[in-house]
Amino acid sequence: MVRISVDLPDEVAAALQAAASACQSTPEMLAASAIRDRVADQAALEAELAQAEAESEAGLGVPHEEVMQEMHAWAADIRARHASR
Template sequence: MVRISVDLPEEVAAALQAAASARQSTPETLAAAAIRDRVADQAALEAALLQAEAEMEAGLGVPHDEVMLEMHAWAAEIRARHASR
């Protein structure tokens, strides 16, 4: 196990202490869990980006303009269906 020390602004430290107390935990446990989750999220994001880049290189991507046209048409259709409400 590695110990890392961080300096937090007083208000952040107080909020961390309050959140830990509310969960019957410690600030250290809560901070470690948050860091663990953040690192996992970053790894998942990087993997998704690599997959997306590979799909784009393979010609599987849809240009942004086309997607936006479809989204605007979809939204207009929904608004039209609910216009009478």
């Protein structure tokens, strides 16, 4: 295990202490958990981006213009439904 020290502004340290107390933990455990989650999220994001790039290169994407047409039609439908109320 590696120990890493971090300097936090007083207000962040106080918020971390309050959050740790609220979940019956310690600031160190809460910070370590947040870092683990952030690292895992980054790895998942990179994997999803790689998959999206592969799908795009394989021609499996939807053209931007088509998506925008669908979004405009969706918004127009919502406006029409709300205008009739």
